[in-house]
Amino acid sequence: MTDADAHSRRAFLQSAAGGVCLLLSASAWAASAPVTPAEKLVEARYYEKLPHRKIRCLLCPRACVIDDRETGYCGVRENRNGTYYTLVYGKPCTLHIDPIEKKPLFHFLPSSATLSLGTAGCNVLCKFCQNWEISQSRPEQLPALDLPPDKLIALTRQKQCPVIAFTYNEPVVFTEYMYDIAQIAKAGNRHTVMISNGYIQEKPLRDLCRVLSAVKIDLKAFSERFYREMVSGELKPVLDSLLILSQEKIWFEIVYLVIPGQNDDSQELKALCRWIVRELGAQVPVHFTRFHPQYRLTNIPATPLRTLEHARQIGLDAGLHFVYSGNVPGHPGENTYCPHCQKVLIQRIGFAVAANRLGDGVCPHCRQLIPGVWK
Amino acid sequence: MTISRRKFIRNAAMAASAVSLAPWSANITRGAARSRVVFSHTAVPEGREEAVRCLHALDRGMEALLQRPVREAWASLFSSSDVVGLKVSCLAGRKFSTHVALVQAICTRLEDIGLKKGQIIIWDRLDSDLDNAGFVLNRNPQKILCMGNDAVGYSRELYEYGSACSRLSRLVTERCTAIINLPVLKDHGIVGISAGLKNFFGAIDNPNKYHVACGDPYVADVNMFAPLRDKVRLTICDAMLAQYEGGPPYMRQWNWPYQKLLLTQDMVALDRLSWNIIAKKRRQSGLPSLEETGRTPGYIHTAALHGLGNDDMKQIEVVET
Incomplete structure (x- = not known):
């Protein structure tokens, strides 16, 4: 890793840590947080226009019918004058x-x-x-x-x-x-x-x-x-x-x-x-x-x-x-076992992999194919 | 469950003293007695002259509601130490929001009883909604304050009642000691009608979750959150313009000049009457009833069952001025 990489990694981790703060204290910060940039709305996909500036969302099974200036049940997709917009495109919190x-x-x-x-x-x-x-x-x-x-x-x-x-x-x-x-x-x-x-x-x-x-x-x-x-x-x-x-x-x-x-x-x-x-x-x-x-x-x-x-x-x-x-x-x-020979293939402790004995998706002991995406 | 006679008497005395300490709090006694709703006639305020008429309509309405002279009427509800939030309804933009002239008239009367400008906060969900409706945003306490929930955020605490669980605007939980509810009278595409009770969806962080099942019981449940239940002292519904179909957005073809302010301390009674008004207008216009369109505002009766007010027409006194 170069020095430049190290610096940007540090900067990235700082911003990632900032993300944690935002997650944990969003309501306390709402008054002063500068963050969200000027609105650049992206039109939503999966909807149909209805009479009188209403729309029907076709994204999830709720199929919300939404009046002008209202959002659907999700709260992040809004009808503005008969056009449906996503309010969170490019805006992870x-x-x-x-x-x-x-x-x-x-x-x-x-x-x-x-x-x-x-x-x-x-x-x-x-x-x-x-x-x-x-x-x-x-x-x-x-x-x-x-x-x-x-x-x-x-x-x-x-x-x-x-x-x-x-x-x-x-x-x-x-x-x-x-x-x-x-x-x-x-x-x-x-x-x-x-x-x-x-x-x-x-x-x-x-x-x-x-x-x-x-x-x-x-x-x-x-x-x-x-x-x-x-x-x-x-x-x-x-x-x-x-x-x-x-x-x-x-x-x-x-x-x-x-x-x-x-x-x-x-x-x-x-x-x-x-x-x-x-x-x-x-x-x-x-x-x-x-x-x-x-x-x-x-x-x-x-x-x-x-x-x-x-x-x-x-x-x-x-x-x-x-x-x-x-x-x-x-x-x-938490471990992955071979369904054929019952040997441990991947040993885990929490979110960490302690040992991975699975080579190319195949059990090294009995050659049983293990389903998944391994490389 | 049993309760000792002594404990019963003590609890009853505590409840009675709570009522007597808060004479303005209609909420505590709501549902127990007849509720009064005053219909005060006025023109739609478009110029200075109409704005004065709006103030006169407000004064007539307050006198009729509280049966005392204007100044005493206001002073019976608010003290000079209160911070009063004016919850307007701005979602539909300048053409169909709580009129600025009405809000100005209310501010005038609050200042008359000793409130400083910085003790009055005009608020709704978003700064942009207030701006679009013609209100001037202001955070300088030397002037009347005006801001959206997005400017101050929501409580960290979750408020829960029945099926509803939300965070409340910090304006409600931290800033205001009293609230005047200033809704508009309109049809609503999901919950049937939007008037007094529904206006407080603009005080919570997650109203999108409660626009299901015609808002029943959610609208009623939200109004049971303690800060709302305890702080709302007066509702003045701006029905100078009203709408009987196509709400909540402004729809010119279904909007009409009803030319009234509806004043009350009982939001349930107000909503019950509002339903009648919209139902009548829909009948006259040949539209199906709200029940026939699957939009019965059942939350009004649920609110009555919660003890928030009267929905029994026999218990509602209508006064016209």
Whole structure:
């Protein structure tokens, strides 16, 4: 690394640390923060114009009908005089370099440094959201950076991050920004991953599959009741999205946050795992992760370890090949095992890879092919 | 659950003293007695002469509402130590927002009872909305203050009631000791009508999350957040212009000069009457009812069930001046 590189790395880390500050103290800073640059609005994609200056958004299953001067449910896409605009194009409010394991994606370029970004807004309202201070905010409430796609790609190159992750809030709500970054990244042989709730209509999802490298879907539960009461969303469109990802043959993994007493019923978990094996295939990695009290669910304790272990066992019993326990650093359930010979292939401690014995996606012991994107 | 006689009496006494300490706080006794809504006639203020008429309409309305001379009426609601927030409605731009002339008239009367200019804050969601509606932004406390929530931010604390959970404008939580609600009367494409209760969606950080299910119970729940429930002392609905279809944006073809100010201390009663006004106008114009368009403003009844006011027409007294 040259001195120039070292300097810019330091500058970058400073700005990334600034991002952390923005995330943590947005409301306190709102009065004085200079940040958001003059408005340069980009017209939204995926909408139709209706009479009397109304529009219908065709991005997510809500299909909001939006009056002039109003935003949709996500709060970041606004109708202005009958034209629909994204308010967050090129305006991430948080930016970090994370290991890919933090997303988590366990079968996608292990240990990769991932430039991760998010904006304001979300198209659901999870009572347990851990990033609610940005996901449930609107653009005017958060200081944001000025990073159009070309600048972001240049930054990624400068910092030698092979992967860009769209994460923290729900990336679907900034789909235009995400798509344009992913398209440029793909042309330059860089990878992009979307960390999403899967609450998106078919057309924009299929479009994204053409430019993204991988997707992680947060499947919040396997019941409409939970989605209705805890997420203000629906399960069916998320399952449809998973089927589309499978059809499009893009690499994807599933995360299921296990919340005590809310979505940890054994029958529900069995039904979920059977559905995945039947509809998506046994090779899809499933992560059962630990819940910590957040946002509006501070009255529920963290998930007991035995519940996570039980969920993992249900997944294995259902025939899934790769079932992980998440948010439990050092637990054996974080490791990748060969489904044929059961040897440890990738050993993890939290977000760090302690050992990777997987050569070219093949088990070194029994030559079993391990699905994923390994190089 | 049982409660001792002594404890019951003590609690009852505490509740009674709370009421007596806050004579202006209609919220505490709302729902218990008849609610008064005053319809004060006035022309749409376009020039200086009309602005004076607007002030006269305001004075007539306040006298009728509180049944005492103008100055005493204002002094019965606000003290010279209050910081009074004037929550206007500016989303629809200059053609269909709370009229500047009405706000000026209110400021005049507040100054008459001893408030300094810096103790009056005109506010709405965004600086740009206020600017577009013709208000002059100002942060200099030597003048009447005027600013959007975006200028000061939102509380760190989350306020939660029923299905609603939001951060409130810091103007509500930290700056104002009292609030005058100054909505406009309009049809609303999702929640049916927008008048008194709905105007406080402009005080929270996440109104986009509550424009579902016709806003029921969200509109009612937001108005139960303690700082709003405790600080709103007066509502003056600017119905000099009103709109019976196509809201919340301004739609010339459905906008009409209703030429009234509606004054009350009961937002639920105001909203109930506003629904009637819009329903009648829609009938006259051959439009389907709000119920038929799937936009029944059920949140009004929910607000009544919360104890925020009366939606029973038998309990609402209408006074015309």
